[in-house]
Amino acid sequence: MLGFLINDEEQKEMEYVIKRELEELLMDMEDSRIDAMVKDAMKERYQTMFNLYRRVANQQECMKYIPKRSDHQ
Incomplete structure (x- = not known):
């Protein structure tokens, strides 16, 4: 198991960056132009x-x- 210490400001920054990535992935997964293999x-x-x-x-x-x-998960 690995661990690291971060302060409150770093935690908020990590939270922000990850949240933006999640939102972008969600948006891209809804795009019908993207191939199913890429979506996986x-x-x-x-x-x-x-x-x-x-x-x-x-x-x-x-x-x-x-x-x-x-439905297929």
């Missing part, structure tokens, strides 16, 4: 980023970004 890779990245976000954001903020389940 984006879903994996989203899950990784969401797991990071859970470590720096409070529970209420995390609820906004919980990945939605599709």
Whole structure:
């Protein structure tokens, strides 16, 4: 297990950067022009980023970004 110490300002910055990445991924996953194989890779990245976000954001903020389940998951 790895860990690191960050101050409040760094935590807010990490939260902001990860949140923007999650929002961009969500927007791109809705784009019908993007190939299904690329979307699968984006879903994996989203899950990784969401797991990071859970470590720096409070529970209420995390609820906004919980990945939605599709019918085939």
